[in-house]
Amino acid sequence: MGMITTSTYTKETDMSFVKLTSSALAIAAVSATAAAARDQVQVAGSSTVLPYASIVAEAFGENFDFPTPVVESGGSSAGLKRFCEGVGENTIDIANASRKIKDNEIAACADNGVTDIIEVRIGYDGIVFASDIKGNSFEFTPTDWFLALSDKVLVDGKLVENTFKTWDQVNPHFPAQDIQAFVPGTKHGTREVFEDKVILAGCEATGAFEHLLVAAEGDSDKAKKKAAEKACISLRTDGRSVDIDGDYTETLARIESNKDGIGVFGLAFYENNTDKLQVATMSGVVPSTESIATGEYPVSRPLYFYVKKAHIGVIPGLKDYAEFFVADEIAGPDGPLSEYGLVADPDLADTQAAVADEKVMGGSM
Amino acid sequence: MTDTPDTNATPHSKHGASLLELTPRTKRRNAAERRFRMYGMAAIASGLIMLVILVVNIFGAGMGAFQQTFMTLDVELLEAKLDKKGNRDIADIKKVSTFGYAPLLANAFETLVAKDGIETDLSPKKMGKLLSKGAAAQMRNYVIKNPDEIGKTVTFKFLTNSRVDGYMKGRVTRDSIANDKSISVTQLDLVDQLVAAGAIKKRVNLDFILGSDASDQRPEAAGMGVSMVGSLFMMLVVLALALPIGVAASIYLEEFAPKNWITDVIEVNISNLAAVPSIVFGILGLSVFINYMHLPMSAPLVGGLVLTLMTLPTIIISTRASLKSVPPSIRDAALGVGASKMQAVFHHVLPLAAPGILTGTIIGLAQALGETAPLLLIGMVGFIASNPPDSIAAGLMSPNSAMPAQIYEWAKRADPAFYERAWGGIIILLVFLITMNTVAVILRRRFERRW
Numbered sequence: 056m057g058m059i060t061t062s063t064y065t066k067e068t069d070m071s072f073v074k075l076t077s078s079a080l081a082i083a084a085v086s087a088t089a090a091a092a093r094d095q096v097q098v099a100g101s102s103t104v105l106p107y108a109s110i111v112a113e114a115f116g117e118n119f120d121f122p123t124p125v126v127e128s129g130g131s132s133a134g135l136k137r138f139c140e141g142v143g144e145n146t147i148d149i150a151n152a153s154r155k156i157k158d159n160e161i162a163a164c165a166d167n168g169v170t171d172i173i174e175v176r177i178g179y180d181g182i183v184f185a186s187d188i189k190g191n192s193f194e195f196t197p198t199d200w201f202l203a204l205s206d207k208v209l210v211d212g213k214l215v216e217n218t219f220k221t222w223d224q225v226n227p228h229f230p231a232q233d234i235q236a237f238v239p240g241t242k243h244g245t246r247e248v249f250e251d252k253v254i255l256a257g258c259e260a261t262g263a264f265e266h267l268l269v270a271a272e273g274d275s276d277k278a279k280k281k282a283a284e285k286a287c288i289s290l291r292t293d294g295r296s297v298d299i300d301g302d303y304t305e306t307l308a309r310i311e312s313n314k315d316g317i318g319v320f321g322l323a324f325y326e327n328n329t330d331k332l333q334v335a336t337m338s339g340v341v342p343s344t345e346s347i348a349t350g351e352y353p354v355s356r357p358l359y360f361y362v363k364k365a366h367i368g369v370i371p372g373l374k375d376y377a378e379f380f381v382a383d384e385i386a387g388p389d390g391p392l393s394e395y396g397l398v399a400d401p402d403l404a405d406t407q408a409a410v411a412d413e414k415v416m417g418g419s420m
Numbered sequence: 421m422t423d424t425p426d427t428n429a430t431p432h433s434k435h436g437a438s439l440l441e442l443t444p445r446t447k448r449r450n451a452a453e454r455r456f457r458m459y460g461m462a463a464i465a466s467g468l469i470m471l472v473i474l475v476v477n478i479f480g481a482g483m484g485a486f487q488q489t490f491m492t493l494d495v496e497l498l499e500a501k502l503d504k505k506g507n508r509d510i511a512d513i514k515k516v517s518t519f520g521y522a523p524l525l526a527n528a529f530e531t532l533v534a535k536d537g538i539e540t541d542l543s544p545k546k547m548g549k550l551l552s553k554g555a556a557a558q559m560r561n562y563v564i565k566n567p568d569e570i571g572k573t574v575t576f577k578f579l580t581n582s583r584v585d586g587y588m589k590g591r592v593t594r595d596s597i598a599n600d601k602s603i604s605v606t607q608l609d610l611v612d613q614l615v616a617a618g619a620i621k622k623r624v625n626l627d628f629i630l631g632s633d634a635s636d637q638r639p640e641a642a643g644m645g646v647s648m649v650g651s652l653f654m655m656l657v658v659l660a661l662a663l664p665i666g667v668a669a670s671i672y673l674e675e676f677a678p679k680n681w682i683t684d685v686i687e688v689n690i691s692n693l694a695a696v697p698s699i700v701f702g703i704l705g706l707s708v709f710i711n712y713m714h715l716p717m718s719a720p721l722v723g724g725l726v727l728t729l730m731t732l733p734t735i736i737i738s739t740r741a742s743l744k745s746v747p748p749s750i751r752d753a754a755l756g757v758g759a760s761k762m763q764a765v766f767h768h769v770l771p772l773a774a775p776g777i778l779t780g781t782i783i784g785l786a787q788a789l790g791e792t793a794p795l796l797l798i799g800m801v802g803f804i805a806s807n808p809p810d811s812i813a814a815g816l817m818s819p820n821s822a823m824p825a826q827i828y829e830w831a832k833r834a835d836p837a838f839y840e841r842a843w844g845g846i847i848i849l850l851v852f853l854i855t856m857n858t859v860a861v862i863l864r865r866r867f868e869r870r871w
């Protein structure tokens with residue numbers, strides 16, 4: 056009797072083991088078939104483009120029979136890196152970028168077999184300088200920003216360490232408010248625009264550029280110019296300028312805790328937070344979608360997305376999504392993107408034609 | 421607590437003084453003890469104050485998300501706009517995009533204003549902007565489902581946009597919108613009149629709990645539901661993998677494995693793994709599951725696999741602890757009456773250790789439920805407004821987010837209305853975590869045996 060019961064017990068324990076392993080196997084089996092067809096468009100890249108892309112993705116899901124595309128953020132560089140990982144369903148179809156794709160990125164793409172890339176410019180994004188709504192208002196020029204934030208400034212014809220502590224030392228018209236700036240970290244595409252259109256412009260306007268060019272080392276004029284530009288955009292490191300690696304919400308939080316702070320924001324972010332922030336003018340122009348569209352407001356940059364041509368026809372809805380994105384009713388001056396803060400591209404019709412023809416970069420069709 | 425000896429008693433007085441008289445040394449010792457008790461109480465009090473502040477903050481900022489402002493509006497579904505051919509062909513009706521529905525809203529507002537005698541200088545188009553951008557999609561879905569209703573007047577309950585909702589909740593005021601382009605004071609005047617007329621009302625918003633994420637332009641429509649489903653599927657994967665693997669591994673290590681340096685190394689490394697930052701598991705998941713095994717990105721299956729790796733050490737450690745706490749006499753008795761080692765373990769030790777194992781598993785799951793960092797790397801953070809999955813396979817495979825990832829995503833967005841939703845999401849997540857921990861405590865209380 057005893058023997059028999061023991062053996063049945065053993066069987067039972069065996070059974071429960073079988074159950075456990077079979078459930079684990081079932082999951083493994085599901086995962087094995089997982090690599091099969093993906094039916095939604097997969098997008099990643101710039102966090103500046105993310106709100107626009109998500110607005111389009113949502114409207115796309117509503118108006119088409121395709122599933123809503125998935126849009127991830129993570130930055131332009133990270134997005135393009137994933138985009139260039141190769142062709143196939145486990146790679147993304149579209150990379151959003153707040154800057155143009157770089158030559159070395161195109162080369163990296165080509166190395167991994169991603170050769171036909173369609174570049175789509177969706178419009179322009181303004182970069183604004185904003186401070187606490189209750190604080191002082193400012194009317195900046197690029198020179199002010201260069202003098203306030205550069206690590207070396209020109210005093211009496213000599214480059215010296217930047218020791219300005221308050222804004223009135225930079226420009227007598229400004230109030231005696233402590234200099235405290237929150238600028239985007241180097242991983243953001245916004246940083247490059249800030250450096251190019253503001254700091255570098257100020258560097259040239261103050262004459263510091265000439266000095267740096269003379270002092271610059273390099274084999275050719277071009278190398279010297281590059282070295283001088285690099286020296287121009289190096290910011291002071293004494294805590295007056297703080298790099299923000301997070302999102303604009305972090306910059307806003309910093310300004311809320313330090314009322315003297317002035318932060319760099321996207322226009323759309325500012326327009327959603329006008330109750331907390333006041334915007335500064337740049338060279339006398341108030342930033343708005345209109346003044347950016349006419350080119351009066353100087354600090355703006357184009358936004359792009361890049362489509363993997365090899366995925367068109369493989370991933371359902373990819374081309375429809377790209378065409379829908381640049382359609383007049385979406386990206387045009389009266390569309391939802393413009394309402395959210397995107398500056399519509401005056402050459403949108405060309406972009407639409409290029410997307411329809413699947414025109415790839417590098418001229419070839 | 422009750423073990424503390426009477427502090428007034430000084431049994432060994434060196435100087436032969438009266439036992440009832442306190443020597444300076446005794447006084448110092450008593451004072452030191454009093455101070456220590458004060459420190460302890462201060463520590464607990466500050467912890468409690470922090471907790472109260474946290475809870476008050478979360479509920480203060482997040483409860484608003486469970487209510488939303490709705491507007492009832494009679495819309496005439498004009499045949500001329502929606503079905504020009506008049507043949508009710510679904511393919512033709514589908515061709516009218518959501519943009520084609522916006523004029524209907526303007527018309528409806530015009531009729532409403534005329535009917536209720538509301539005075540406003542706003543153009544009908546501007547009036548239509550009071551509603552959520554999702555209103556057009558809501559109408560379109562209705563029309564596609566009920567094409568026969570075209571030409572009739574239908575009463576819809578629309579969400580208002582986030583600014584109007586903020587105004588109703590007191591977040592947006594006439595002063596705060598001075599520079600705001602999305603809403604004007606005249607629009608708020610109209611809102612006041614519509615509230616008086618009973619058209620605009622604040623109601624409980626179940627869609628926040630059940631709905632899906634919405635784009636940056638419609639914070640009013642964003643909900644946690646789909647990401648909750650994503651979390652659920654991840655937890656199923658974790659449970660189905662981590663529990664059997666973890667329990668099997670710990671039973672072997674604890675009961676069967678020879679005690680030598682190899683098992684020692686394994687043991688130390690399991691403890692080490694429990695302390696590895698979760699982002700490391702995310703990187704591992706990206707390179708192994710997505711890049712090498714070619715599993716789809718953003719899929720709860722991959723999220724579940726990554727979280728399984730993270731949860732395994734917790735489960736193994738707690739399982740081993742509860743196996744260890746079963747007294748050896750139980751094993752000896754079983755072996756003594758002729759049971760094999762396996763029988764002794766599975767028939768006697770494991771059932772007695774089960775409550776402890778379950779508690780450990782639930783706590784491990786709760787930890788995994790609140791984890792965001794590894795999900796960042798496998799594409800589960802972003803705009804993933806997919807519809808709820810329609811099957812188990814789709815639930816595992818189709819892209820989805822998870823609750824903490826959704827909260828993180830909302831906290832980043834520009835519109836302040838998302839801030840409220842992030843806090844609301846935290847409330848939902850906390851409810852889940854507290855429930856799971858309560859279940860763990862109850863299980864332990866009810867079934868745990870002490871020897």
